[in-house]
Amino acid sequence: MPETTLVDAVVIGGGAAGLNGALMLARSRRSVVVIDGGEPRNAPAAAVHGLLARDGTPPAELLEQGRAEVRRYGGVIRSGEVVKAEPAAPGPDGDLRFSITLADGDTLTARRLLVATGLRDVLPDVPGLAAHWGGAVVHCPYCHGWEVRDEPIGVLAIGPASVHQALLFSQLTDDLVYLANGTPLDDDARARLAARRVRIVETPVDRVLSDAEGRLAGVVLADGQLVARRVLAVATRMHARLDGLEALGLPVQDLPDDLGSHVVSGQAGTTEVPGVWVAGNVTDPSAQVGSSAAAGALAGAHINAHLVTAETEAALRG
Template sequence: MPETHLVDAIVIGGGAAGLNGALMLARSRRSVVVIDSGEPRNAPAQAVHGLLARDGTPPAELLEQGRAEVRRYGGTVRSGEVVKAVAAEPAPDGDLRFSVTLADGDTLAARRILVATGLRDVLPDVPGVAAHWGGAVVHCPYCHGWEVRDEPIGVLATGPASVHQALLFSQLTNDLVYLSGGTALDDDARARLTARGVRIVETPVDRVMSDAEGRLAGVVLADGQLVARRVLAVASRVHARLDGLEALGLPVEDLPNGLGNRVVSGQAGTTAVPGVWVAGNVTDPSAQVGSSAAAGALAGAHINADLVTAETEAAMA
C-alpha cells in the first residue's frame, strides 16, 4: 500500500450516516473517501420525514446535497461496491492500516474505517407485498404515518413486534385491521388491540391485491375473502449489510423476537475491531435519517480524535 494512496478514513456507505461522518472528517482536514453503492434503504420512499427543516425532502435530493457538501471540504465520494475489506500490517509507528478492494479492482488504503452500510429489509413472502413496498406498504408510523392518516390500514403481522406496530398505527386511523396470519396472540395482546378498536382477522393472508390503476386494494385471505385496505403496515426483518466486510470480523448480534440482526457497537460507534466504527441503521435499526446523520457525525468526530491521539503519540516518540 504506497503512502501516496493512503487516506485517513474510508467511509463504506453513502447514506445519511456515512456522508455526515465524512463531512465531520473532511471539515477536520482529514483525507476521506466515501464508497457509495447507490442502493439507499429509503430509495422507494417519496420523501424524508421527521427531519427538522428538511421534512418532505426527496431522499435522492438530500443525498445529492450531502455529497456536494462532503466534496466542498475536500472529501471524495465515489460510486462502487466493496468486495473485500481487511486489516493490513500496521505502519512502522504502530498506527493501524486497512485495505479495501472494490468490485472494479481498485484497492484503497486507510488508517480508519467507518461502516455505514445500513440494513437490508426482508419482507414476508406474501405475493404483492414487495410491489407496493415504500408506497402503500409501509413499516414506520413516524416515517409514513401522517401520509396515510385516516386511511383503511391493515397490519400484516410478522411476529410479536407487529402488535406494538398496530398500537402505534391505531393513533393514525379509526379503521385498522390486524391480520394475524397465524402468528401467536396472547390474551393481553388481544385485549390491548381490542381496547384500541383494532379488528383482528386470523385467517392467513394469501396475497395482496391491486386495483385497475395499480393501487393497493386490499388483501385476499386463504378462504378467498377480500379485506379492503388502502395501506398495509409490515414489520420487516432487517439484516446488517456486511457483504464484503466479513474479514473485518465485526461482532453481530440477533435482535429480539426474530427481527434480524445488527452490528454491536459502543460509545460513538466504536466496535470490538480496533480502527473500525459503525453508524446508522447497520447498528441501530430504529434510527431515522436525522438520528443516523447524528450518529455519523459523532463517529466522524471520534475517528478524528483517535487519529489525533495516534499522531501525537507518534510525534512524542
C-alpha cells in the same frame, strides 16, 4: 484516484450516516473517501419525514446535497462496491491500516474505517406485497404515518412486535385491521388491540390485491374473502449489510423476536475491532435519517480525535 491510495479514513456507505461522518472528517482536514454503493434503504420512499427543516425532501435530493457538502471540504465520493475490507500490516509508525478492495479492482489503504452500510429489509413472502413497498406498504408510523392518516390500514403480522406496531398505527386511523396471518396472540395482546378498537382477522393472508390502476386494494385471505385496505403496515426483518466486510470480524448480534441482525457498537459507534466504527442502521435498525446522520457525525468526530491521539503519541516517540 490512483490505483492504490492511503487516506486517513474510508467511509463504507454513502447514506446519511456515512456522509455526515465524512463531513465531520473532511472539515477536520482529514483525507476521506466515501464508497457509495448507491442503494440507500429509503430509496423507494417519496420523501424523508421527521427531519427538522428538511421534512418532505426526496431522499435522492438530500443525499446529493450531502455529497456536495462533503466535496466542498475536499472529501471524495467514489461510486462502487466494496468486495473486501480487511486489516492490513501496520504503517511505518506502527499505526493501524486497513485494505479496501473495490469491485473494479482498485484498492485503498485507510488508517481508520467507518462502516455505514445500512441494512437490508426483508418483507414477508406474500405475493403482491413487494410491488407496493415504499408506497402503500409502509413500516414506520413516524416515517410515513401522517401520509396515510385516516386511511383503511391493515397491519400484516410477522411476530410479537407487530402488536406494538398496530398500537402505534391505531393513533393514525380509526379503521385498522390486525391481520394475524398465523402468528399467535395471547390474551394480553388481544385485550390491548381491543382497547384501541383494532379488529383482528385470524384467517391467513393468501395474497395482496391491486386494483385496475395498480393501487393497493386489499388482501385476499386463504378462504377467498377480500379485506379491503388502502395501506398495509408490516414490520420487516432487518439484516445488517456486511457483504465484503466479513474479514473485519465485526460483532453481529440477532435482534429480538427474529427481526434480523445488527452490528454491536459502543459509545460513538466504536466496535470491538480497533480502528473500525459503525453508524446508522447497520448498528441501530430503528434509526431514522436524522438520528443516523447524528450518529455518523459523532463517529466522524471520534475517529478524528482517535487519529489526533495516535499522531500525538507518534510525535512524542520521535
